[in-house]
Amino acid sequence: MADTIATGQAQPTRPEQIRSERDRSRLARFATRIASPVAIIVLWQVASSTGLLSARTLAAPTEIIAAGEKLVASGELVTGLTVSFLRVLIGFLIALVVGVSLALASGLSKTGEAIIDPPIQMLKAMPFLGLLPLFILWFGIGETPKIGLVAFGAVFPIYLTLHGGIRGIDRKLIEAGQTLGLGTASIIRHIVIPGALPSLLVGIRYGLSVAWLSLVVGEQINASSGIGYIITYARDFLQTDIIVVCLLVYAMMGLLTDGLVRLIEAYALRWRPEAIA
Amino acid sequence: MSTLVDIRKLTRSFGGPAVLDGIDLSIAPGEFVALLGRSGSGKSTLLRVLSGLDTAPAERLEIPKRRSVVFQEPRLLPWKSVIQNAVLGVDHSNAKARAQQALTDVGLSHRTQAWPLTLSGGEAQRAALARALVREPELLLLDEPFAALDALTRLRMHDLVFDLWRKHNCAVLLVTHDVWEAVALADRILVLDNGRFSREIRVDLPHPRHRSDPQTAHIETELLKELGVELSHA
Known part of the structure; x- marks a missing residue:
């Protein structure tokens, strides 16, 4: 295209030509973006193969792939993943129920806000991962402190975004609802909740990433199952390949759950101009 | 004549001087009333009271239950x-x-x-x-509903509102600052100034009304004068 303009030739471009050119430029952009990660992995592999990077520090990419295959084949990874996933799921569901209830109570009534909002703002200021020692004292070393830490971490983004969303709802729409004869319950159902949903979904995505982070921290402590257990075990035997595999699994799970929420978002917010366009 | 809206001595203030200062207003069933006024004259406040979004003390305040509102924005x-x-x-x-x-x-x-x-x-x-008409209102409140539209669309909306009014037979209170809009549509035009009605004009002219008609032009000039606009080239 650029050439055509430069030489001043007015060549008619057919649609398929444009499309193939667009595909090619997209491919080129993808290639530039992927080039440096690929180079890093190649360098890493070279460093490992030549003995510059010892396996005790970091295993070679090929070893990591092999370790991953072995972990999958033995079923260890799937079992561990299921346990970890359930911890996140249960903890996050608790956070969702608690966060949404608190945000509704505090967003819909002045009294509710006066009671609920100040303590939450205070707790929010605390680095919640630092609560782990207390959680262990209170709940022992079983599942409870791990799920509790996930729930505790995820509840704040959910509460804060939904509360903000409810407060930010256009007064004019609520007035319109009143003139249409809607009662308080109908206004909450038809106007407040759908109006605050975009904010809530942002909070859910943020909350999920916090949930996975809390899980990683929580699972390092005395886990007897889950991905964290596999990591602890591998650490004791200096198996850096397995540790990296587990870290990759955490990352993938985070991406996967985030993608899931994006799908929900795309459907629930299909009325938005950016979704329509 | 029966009345649909009957208001006596309605006063509303927000701490300072009264925005509505002892207003009397009655609207008959099926009547089309236009309410003109400069910004800050209290027209929107009056409409909010009529739509039930605001309350204000009055000697009498009869408003039909079946009423609906169209705002300046579609909402x-x-x-x-x-x-x-x-x-x-x-x-x-x-x-x-x-x-x-x-x-x-x-x-x-x-x-x-x-x-x-x-x-x-x-x-x-x-x-x-x-949306306002689905509930078959007895009183349709229009709060500058065409102010944000372009001039051509606005003229088409006038015809539409007129047709709908004929069809539904509801009383209409149209708040506007477009003088021609009021003259083209209303049976009666009220001018609100400093919280009181300063002028009331009955428009007993057949529809459709044309701007070139000397009678409508005369009313339009009168109203503009009332609103403080002297047309030097009129």
Whole structure:
């Protein structure tokens, strides 16, 4: 295209030509973006193969792939993943129920806000991962402190975004609802909740990433199952390949759950101009 | 003559001087009343009281229960389709069919499933009109409903509102600062100034009214003068 303009030739471009050119430029952009990660992995592999990077520090990419295959084949990874996933799921569901209830109570009534909002703002200021020692004292070393830490971490983004969303709802729409004869319950159902949903979904995505982070921290402590257990075990035997595999699994799970929420978002917010366009 | 709206000595103030200062207003069933006034004259405050969004002390305040409002902005819920917006709050077994009819009446039968944010300004305002009419109001309150539309769309909306008013036979209170809009549509025009009615003009002219007609032109000039605008070239 650029050439055509430069030489001043007015060549008619057919649609398929444009499309193939667009595909090619997209491919080129993808290639530039992927080039440096690929180079890093190649360098890493070279460093490992030549003995510059010892396996005790970091295993070679090929070893990591092999370790991953072995972990999958033995079923260890799937079992561990299921346990970890359930911890996140249960903890996050608790956070969702608690966060949404608190945000509704505090967003819909002045009294509710006066009671609920100040303590939450205070707790929010605390680095919640630092609560782990207390959680262990209170709940022992079983599942409870791990799920509790996930729930505790995820509840704040959910509460804060939904509360903000409810407060930010256009007064004019609520007035319109009143003139249409809607009662308080109908206004909450038809106007407040759908109006605050975009904010809530942002909070859910943020909350999920916090949930996975809390899980990683929580699972390092005395886990007897889950991905964290596999990591602890591998650490004791200096198996850096397995540790990296587990870290990759955490990352993938985070991406996967985030993608899931994006799908929900795309459907629930299909009325938005950016979704329509 | 029976009255639909009967208000005596309505006063509203927000801490300072009264925005509405002892207003008397009565509207007959099926009457089309236009309310003119400069910004800050209290017209929107009066409309808010009539729509039930605001309360104010009055000696008498009779407002029909079946009333609906169209605001300056369409105020459609963006997360509901046009037809879902129209049926909102309608407690009727065939609400859907009535909404469909109302949307057809405003020329939106092909956009019933559309998202409000995909509508043009004129379409959105017509959807808001349909939503107001689905509930068969006795009193239709219009708060500068065409102020945000372009001039051509606005003229088309005048015809539409006139037709809908004839069809539904409801009383209309149109708040506007477009003098021609008031003259073209209303049976009676009230001018609000500093919280009181300063002028009342009956317009007993047949429809459709034309701007070139000397009688409408005369009323328009009178009203402009009342609003403090002297036309030097008129």
